[in-house]
Amino acid sequence: MGCRALNFSNTAGLLSSKETEMRAGRWRRVSLTRFRRTSVCVRQQWKFRGSSRAAAPVEAAVVEVVEGDDVKSTRQDSAYPRRSSPGHSITVTFPDLNTLHLSMDHRHIFSTLETVCEESISAISMHSGLLQNDATSQLLETMRRIHEHGQAVNALVSGFAAVYHHFDFNTETPANGYRTLVKVVLSCVLHIIQKGRYITSSCGGMFFRAEHNAGEMKAYCMALCQLRALLYLAQRLLNNNEHGQLHSLEDEGLSKRFINEYTSMHKACFYGRCLGFQFSPSLRPFLQTVVISMVSFGENYNKQQTRLGRAALSFITSGKYVVDPELRGAEFERITQNLDMHFWKNFWNITETELISSLASIRAHSVQVNYTLTLPGEPLSLPLAADPSLSVTVSPPIAHWGPGPVHVRLISHMLRQGQDSPELLSFSRSEGSQLSLPASLRPQSGPLSPWLLIHFHGGGFVAQTSKSHESYLKSWSKDLNVPILSVDYSLAPEAPFPRALEECFYAYCWALKNCQLLGSTAECVCLAGDSAGGNLCITVSMKAMSHGVRIPDGIMAAYPATLLTTDASPSRFLTLIDPVLPLSVLYKCVNAYTGVDGVAVQPRQQLDSLSALGRDTALLLENITQGASSWLQSLLDRTPSSPTRSSGGHQNVSRSVDVLQGSREFPEGFEPLRSGCLAEIHTPCTPIMKNPFVSPLLAPDSLLRGLPPVHLVASELDALLDDSVMFAKKLKRIDQPVTLTVVEDIPHGFLSLSQLCKETKDASDICVARIRERRTHQQGLFDDQTEKETLPYTLKSRSWTLEVLYANHIVVFPFR
Numbered sequence: 001m002g003c004r005a006l007n008f009s010n011t012a013g014l015l016s017s018k019e020t021e022m023r024a025g026r027w028r029r030v031s032l033t034r035f036r037r038t039s040v041c042v043r044q045q046w047k048f049r050g051s052s053r054a055a056a057p058v059e060a061a062v063v064e065v066v067e068g069d070d071v072k073s074t075r076q077d078s079a080y081p082r083r084s085s086p087g088h089s090i091t092v093t094f095p096d097l098n099t100l101h102l103s104m105d106h107r108h109i110f111s112t113l114e115t116v117c118e119e120s121i122s123a124i125s126m127h128s129g130l131l132q133n134d135a136t137s138q139l140l141e142t143m144r145r146i147h148e149h150g151q152a153v154n155a156l157v158s159g160f161a162a163v164y165h166h167f168d169f170n171t172e173t174p175a176n177g178y179r180t181l182v183k184v185v186l187s188c189v190l191h192i193i194q195k196g197r198y199i200t201s202s203c204g205g206m207f208f209r210a211e212h213n214a215g216e217m218k219a220y221c222m223a224l225c226q227l228r229a230l231l232y233l234a235q236r237l238l239n240n241n242e243h244g245q246l247h248s249l250e251d252e253g254l255s256k257r258f259i260n261e262y263t264s265m266h267k268a269c270f271y272g273r274c275l276g277f278q279f280s281p282s283l284r285p286f287l288q289t290v291v292i293s294m295v296s297f298g299e300n301y302n303k304q305q306t307r308l309g310r311a312a313l314s315f316i317t318s319g320k321y322v323v324d325p326e327l328r329g330a331e332f333e334r335i336t337q338n339l340d341m342h343f344w345k346n347f348w349n350i351t352e353t354e355l356i357s358s359l360a361s362i363r364a365h366s367v368q369v370n371y372t373l374t375l376p377g378e379p380l381s382l383p384l385a386a387d388p389s390l391s392v393t394v395s396p397p398i399a400h401w402g403p404g405p406v407h408v409r410l411i412s413h414m415l416r417q418g419q420d421s422p423e424l425l426s427f428s429r430s431e432g433s434q435l436s437l438p439a440s441l442r443p444q445s446g447p448l449s450p451w452l453l454i455h456f457h458g459g460g461f462v463a464q465t466s467k468s469h470e471s472y473l474k475s476w477s478k479d480l481n482v483p484i485l486s487v488d489y490s491l492a493p494e495a496p497f498p499r500a501l502e503e504c505f506y507a508y509c510w511a512l513k514n515c516q517l518l519g520s521t522a523e524c525v526c527l528a529g530d531s532a533g534g535n536l537c538i539t540v541s542m543k544a545m546s547h548g549v550r551i552p553d554g555i556m557a558a559y560p561a562t563l564l565t566t567d568a569s570p571s572r573f574l575t576l577i578d579p580v581l582p583l584s585v586l587y588k589c590v591n592a593y594t595g596v597d598g599v600a601v602q603p604r605q606q607l608d609s610l611s612a613l614g615r616d617t618a619l620l621l622e623n624i625t626q627g628a629s630s631w632l633q634s635l636l637d638r639t640p641s642s643p644t645r646s647s648g649g650h651q652n653v654s655r656s657v658d659v660l661q662g663s664r665e666f667p668e669g670f671e672p673l674r675s676g677c678l679a680e681i682h683t684p685c686t687p688i689m690k691n692p693f694v695s696p697l698l699a700p701d702s703l704l705r706g707l708p709p710v711h712l713v714a715s716e717l718d719a720l721l722d723d724s725v726m727f728a729k730k731l732k733r734i735d736q737p738v739t740l741t742v743v744e745d746i747p748h749g750f751l752s753l754s755q756l757c758k759e760t761k762d763a764s765d766i767c768v769a770r771i772r773e774r775r776t777h778q779q780g781l782f783d784d785q786t787e788k789e790t791l792p793y794t795l796k797s798r799s800w801t802l803e804v805l806y807a808n809h810i811v812v813f814p815f816r
């Protein structure tokens with residue numbers, strides 16, 4: 001058989017032939033290998049033209065072909081037995097199932113869900129007949145529940161779909177928390193459809209693993225039930241809020257009630273089998289690794305003294321969480337609800353251990369300059385922006401423990417003038433091997449760059465450093481051909497607000513004054529930051545305005561936190577299901593930064609890393625022995641009725657919280673699943689949280705007017721999406737220059753994951769392009785001939801291509 005195109009009438013039974021034709025232009029041809037006379041198989045190779053989803057693989061699909069060219073039915077199934085016998089090759093036009101829901105009406109999805117439920121119920125009943133065992137009856141019960149949830153969720157989704165466009169930033173950027181919730185629900189339903197189809201078609205087979213499939217379905221059923229609860233909460237929010245407003249700013253009581261609900265709701269199902277179902281498939285293995293590492297680290301957290309020791313022990317105990325997703329989910333829920341801030345600081349800083357940072361640096365670009373510097377805490381005199389003949393004195397950071405130095409890291413792809421000057425080197429800290437190179441071995445220094453990028457890292461104000469963000473900064477320095485100064489501000493809870501802000505502002509002013517030492521003429525200075533760092537970019541600029549010093553030429557804030565109050569918003573409901581930012585952890589960050597936890601304030605101690613490493617290594621052997629025995633012990637101890645396990649169970653969970661029974665956030669007859677362990681969320685709403693320098697979204701217009709152009713790059717599946725949407729709207733309302741780009745399918749913190757897959761790399765490239773846009777504005781800088789000659793790798797020519805690509809990255813949301 002030669003190559004020919006199949007006339008395909010229905011994909012996964014979800015598209016009508018008319019729609020199929022309409023969307024034909026979006027499909028590409030893929031090659032299929034023929035297995036038997038009537039079936040063909042395609043694996044992980046569907047691509048969607050011109051979309052950021054381009055590389056998203058889809059699990060295997062089986063297409064059944066009847067006579068001629070017509071496809072009778074299609075199934076998607078990762079577990080479908082694949083025979084590897086070589087066969088004929090045919091070509092079929094096939095859409096990406098991942099993008100299918102983008103082009104579909106949600107009603108269609110729900111009617112398919114209904115059919116799938118009915119078909120699977122009758123197939124299971126038919127095949128199991130009188131010999132129903134535990135697993136098959138569980139499966140039947142689960143399908144019935146899904147059917148019921150599906151009907152209720154369908155009505156809710158229709159309600160949101162009718163109004164959610166009112167909350168968008170503009171028509172080109174259709175994104176807000178309501179749309180996100182709907183998208184997450186539909187993604188869950190599509191997973192159920194896919195698994196349901198498989199069950200229907202294979203439950204009669206000899207190799208059908210009823211118990212495994214019942215477990216999978218049950219997990220998705222629980223997820224759907226909890227998502228239904230979130231939709232009810234979001235519906236309340238929608239009814240309560242003013243037109244176009246996403247946060248419940250006017251009603252603190254409502255947020256408190258939501259938080260009470262949240263604390264008791266079951267979450268483990270989102271961290272077990274369904275972990276990261278909402279994200280791009282290429283990220284799921286990584287998320288699994290992070291969650292497994294986290295629970296193993298958490299289990300050993302109180303037992304061990306050192307980070308390295310804990311890491312080794314965690315590695316050993318992680319085995320049980322790999323094989324048992326329910327146990328993993330329950331443990332993750334327990335950890336996120338109860339462990340203290342220091343656990344998160346330690347775990348989030350795990351990337352700084354020698355082993356992980358050297359692994360990460362293997363793929364990172366190499367740079368000629370990577371120095372850590374300590375800026376002395378001395379007053380600076382800077383010219384007034386309004387009248388440069390006058391000057392203003394900027395005092396060093398003083399909050400909480402008086403004047404002190406500020407730590408920074410200078411990263412530059414190429415060595416430039418000033419960067420090897422004795423004056424700069426006098427600020428250097430021990431790290432940075434290039435500094436010790438004899439002059440003869442040092443690369444020749446290039447010219448000063450006309451611009452400078454100042455970076456503030458994320459990490460919830462409590463964790464991470466410029467080093468954790470080094471890998472993407474190195475490639476930015478190359479792509480943008482710019483020196484980058486990343487600030488290692490002091491972290492909470494030891495250093496609450498305003499210490500970090502003061503340090504960042506001081507570093508900004510120092511860089512303006514000493515730009516030549518950093519290899520720049522500072523004709524164009526941009527600020528960039530992610531998450532908590534995005535917040536600092538905005539607040540540092542506000543501080544520059546209020547001090548009368550020069551403001552930066554542009555801001556690029558990736559998924560920034562702009563509102564640090566406890567107000568609910570639809571995207572914030574994602575914290576119930578998000579493995580990266582669970583609500584209880586966010587609260588701990590906010591409380592630490594705003595000083596609510598009242599931890600004793602003390603200057604940051606710089607640990608002598610060499611002696612720490614020595615001590616770590618000494619304890620490592622001891623830990624490994626202990627770890628191995630404790631893992632064996634835990635395996636022996638495990639019984640099916642152990643308390644941790646039972647919290648993942650359907651029935652146990654729903655009965656576990658009597659206190660909240662009868663709470664009426666939900667309609668009669670519905671109750672979400674409850675958790676076995678309550679989260680401890682301490683939520684005082686203090687005035688400091690409303691301080692505009694903590695929550696710039698609440699800043700009066702007068703404080704925001706005069707800000708430089710702000711480029712926000714947010715993630716559609718991020719709990720902080722609404723923070724970006726509302727901040728962009730606020731700036732637009734007062735005619736401030738602002739752009740909002742929303743990327744799909746990747747979580748909060750995607751910059752830290754930019755080496756992981758194409759989607760995160762593309763998102764990082766968008767951030768680069770947004771920063772580059774500022775430079776494009778400064779035409780003069782671009783025409784600098786010396787710059788072009790000495791730097792052949794400048795990506796000026798590529799920027800056009802990228803700009804075309806970006807248009808596709810702006811979320812095109814289908815559910816209007």
Ligand SMILES: CCCCCCCC/C=C\CCCCCCCC(=O)O[C@H]1CC[C@@]2(C)C(=CC[C@H]3[C@@H]4CC[C@H]([C@H](C)CCCC(C)C)[C@@]4(C)CC[C@@H]32)C1
Pocket residue numbers: 255258259262289290293347348349350351356458459460461463530531532533561563564565566567568569572573580581583586587589590748749750752753
């Ligand atoms: C019920 C509704 C009420 C809603 C009320 C909401 C109230 C919330 C209020 C305010 C919100 C704003 C608070 C401040 C937000 C700050 C956010 C903020 O800055 O969050 C960052 C926190 C660190 C992190 C999670 C992140 C990004 C990347 C992550 C890193 C990626 C890889 C790293 C792993 C450790 C690597 C492991 C390797 C291994 C295989 C062992 C990992 C996960 C470390 C943590 C970071 C985002």
